[in-house]
Amino acid sequence: MSKTKKLTMAGILIALGVVCSAFYIPVGASKCFPIQHMVNVLAGVILGPWYALGMAFVTSLIRVMTSTGSLLAFPGSMVGAFCCGMLYRYTKRLPLAYLGEVIGTGFLGALAAYPIAAFVMTQETALFAYVIPFMVSTVGGSTISIAILYALKKTHVLDRLVPSPSGR
Secondary structure: OOHHHHHHHHHHHHHHHHHHHHOOEEEOOEEEOHHHHHHHHHHHHHOOHHHHHHHHHHHHHHHHHOOOOOOOHHHHHHHHHHHHHHHHHHHOOHHHHHHHHHHHHHHHHHHHHHHHHHHHOOOOOOOOOOHHHHHHHHHHHHHHHHHHHHHHHHOOHHHHHOOOOOOO
């Protein structure tokens, strides 16, 4: 896929993430935003880890600037998008891409959110306070992306977007 097509696809996914940012589930101090995790998986699989990381950053930035997201959106989305993209890049296995998003966001991103919450947002919080809310959000979004990517794979659209090695 050319750089122009990748940037266009990233822009579409950013727009989808921003437009759908009104749909969230408040859990404690965080806003569980499953659509972000859905677009993270789509970007990680279709665009690769670096574009997914950039897409997650820009989406989080716009959401924070428009007050539809908190600063916790940065570690929560960026780590998961990158992990998803890296696992898919090196394995070409969709289940591992989903797992990368869930572990990247639900555990690593949640741990990375602690210093932001404690020192930047000056909230009293525990180190593992965001694991459950982030896990709920990422499992929901990853589940939606499973359905979308399964449909794309079944109709051979995914093969045109991301050529995979034979037998996988």
